[in-house]
Amino acid sequence: xxxxFVFDLDGVITDTSILHxxxxxxxxxxxxVTWTKELGDxxxxxSRMDSLEMILKAGHKENDYTQAQKxxxxxxxxxxxxxxxxxxxxxxxxxxxxxxxxxxxxxxYQLSLASASKNAPRVLGKLGLTDYFPKIVDPASLxxxxxxxxxxxxxxxxxxxxxxxxIGLEDAAAGVQAINGAxxxxxxxxxxxxxxxxxxxxxxxxxxxxxxxxxxLD
Ligand code: G16
Ligand code: MG
Numbered sequence: 253x254x255x256x257f258v259f260d261l262d263g264v265i266t267d268t269s270i271l272h273x274x275x276x277x278x279x280x281x282x283x284x285v286t287w288t289k290e291l292g293d294x295x296x297x298x299s300r301m302d303s304l305e306m307i308l309k310a311g312h313k314e315n316d317y318t319q320a321q322k323x324x325x326x327x328x329x330x331x332x333x334x335x336x337x338x339x340x341x342x343x344x345x346x347x348x349x350x351x352x353x354x355x356x357x358x359x360x361y362q363l364s365l366a367s368a369s370k371n372a373p374r375v376l377g378k379l380g381l382t383d384y385f386p387k388i389v390d391p392a393s394l395x396x397x398x399x400x401x402x403x404x405x406x407x408x409x410x411x412x413x414x415x416x417x418x419i420g421l422e423d424a425a426a427g428v429q430a431i432n433g434a435x436x437x438x439x440x441x442x443x444x445x446x447x448x449x450x451x452x453x454x455x456x457x458x459x460x461x462x463x464x465x466x467x468x469l470d
Contacts, residue, residue: 254437254469255417257356258407259385261367262296263423264441264457266344266379268337268369269296275333276307279325285311297424299368299397300326330371337371340378348458353384355462365389366407366420366430368397387411399426401433408436419465425449439465 262268273292280287291310295303304326308314317325342350356363364387365372372391376382387410389403396402408415420431423441428450431438440450441460447453452468454460 253417254361254419256362256364256408256411256413256419258364258366258404258411258418258420258431258436260297260420260422260424260427261365261369261372261375264346264421265349265381266340266346266375268375271333271336272303275329275336276303278332279304279329280307280311283308283311283313283325285313297368297398297422297426299391300330300370302397304329334371334374337375337378340375342380345379345381346457348460352457352460352462353381357384359462362411362413363387364407364410366403367391368403398424399429399433401430401435404431404434404436408434421460422447422450437469 259265262272272295276292276295277287285307291307294306298306301322304322305314308317363385365385366389368391369375370391372388376385389406389410391403394402404420405415407420408418411418415435418436419439420434420436421439421441422428422431425446428438428440428447432449438450439460440447440453441457444453452465454464
């Protein structure tokens with residue numbers, strides 16, 4: 253039986269990817285790296301330093317900076333990103349997600365967060381959702397990012413549940429791969445072709461309800 257839900261943040265609870273994208277785009281411009289939509293899309297779910305490496309590689313500049321300089325560039329991006337996060341309000345919760353979270357809580361399901369973002373607690377605070385997620389995987393504790401299963405394995409561990417008792421929710425293919433690798437049931441939100449590896453796919457967050465999930469479970 254399903255007893256817990258392990259949530260991704262960006263693309264599932266709220267859309268920080270637009271804010272991440274804008275902040276990375278600014279940084280890319282300042283470094284003379286040409287920004288493309290493909291480059292931006294490829295950064296979803298990827299850690300801060302790995303995102304920076306991808307941008308530098310796209311501009312053939314990965315060897316132009318020392319590690320300390322790279323950390324400074326990532327810190328610059330984060331300053332710009334956090335300034336945008338601080339403008340978020342509960343109105344930035346994706347459609348249907350507040351009702352879904354309330355329903356899960358009312359029915360006694362346990363919730364944890366498996367976001368690659370070190371800013372996740374800050375984002376949850378701005379959305380008014382801090383109380384819903386007492387259990388958050390610390391991304392700094394991870395040896396490997398998504399698609400490695402580690403973050404979803406830890407998300408179940410925090411709830412003292414077996415992975416088989418958990419549903420993981422993701423909008424990114426790398427995240428679905430991570431959920432599947434952890435042995436949880438994967439719920440994808442987005443394009444059914446892109447998320448073909450998921451156990452169930454919903455086109456958008458408003459379709460994510462316990463009733464609709466039940467239709468996909470035995
Ligand atoms: C999110 C975003 C990524 C971002 C990463 C790290 O992942 O999708 O674009 O690079 O977190 O964020 P930060 O720089 O705030 O630590 P997720 O796992 O919530 O989809
Ligand atoms: Mg995501």
